[in-house]
Amino acid sequence: MVDFANALKVAGSGMQAQATRLGRLSENIANADTPGYHRKTISFHAAMSAGQTDGTVETGPVRLDQSPLEQIYDPSHPLADESGHYNGSNVNLLVEIADAREAQRSYEANLKMFDQIRQMSSSLMDLLRK
Numbered sequence: 001m002v003d004f005a006n007a008l009k010v011a012g013s014g015m016q017a018q019a020t021r022l023g024r025l026s027e028n029i030a031n032a033d034t035p036g037y038h039r040k041t042i043s044f045h046a047a048m049s050a051g052q053t054d055g056t057v058e059t060g061p062v063r064l065d066q067s068p069l070e071q072i073y074d075p076s077h078p079l080a081d082e083s084g085h086y087n088g089s090n091v092n093l094l095v096e097i098a099d100a101r102e103a104q105r106s107y108e109a110n111l112k113m114f115d116q117i118r119q120m121s122s123s124l125m126d127l128l129r130k
Helices: 002-030 093-129
Strands: 044-049 052-059 071-073 085-087
Touching: 002 052, 002 093
Parallel strands: none
Antiparallel strands: 044 052, 071 085
């Protein structure tokens, strides 16, 4: 039963990490048109327990993408400089939507694994009761 609990913990940590990733991606999509907005990125790393990896994953710190901001020409914009340009965001909607789809599929895979483990442990308990 300990192996089932560990497997549930691994699947749960994967779902939590992908949910956090989806949160950052949705912030990026929502702020794609915000002047001066830097895209947020997040990384994953293996969780350590007593100096050993247990198969779970954690999210790293949120980082700002340092790629250059898009220069937009609009002399009527309140943030425009003397040349008529202002800083847009560095969010590429195509990349964000593709990343969101990948995060969604990873979440669903972890959810399916979680459900399979739950069904297996339930079947094992039924066999032990007989």
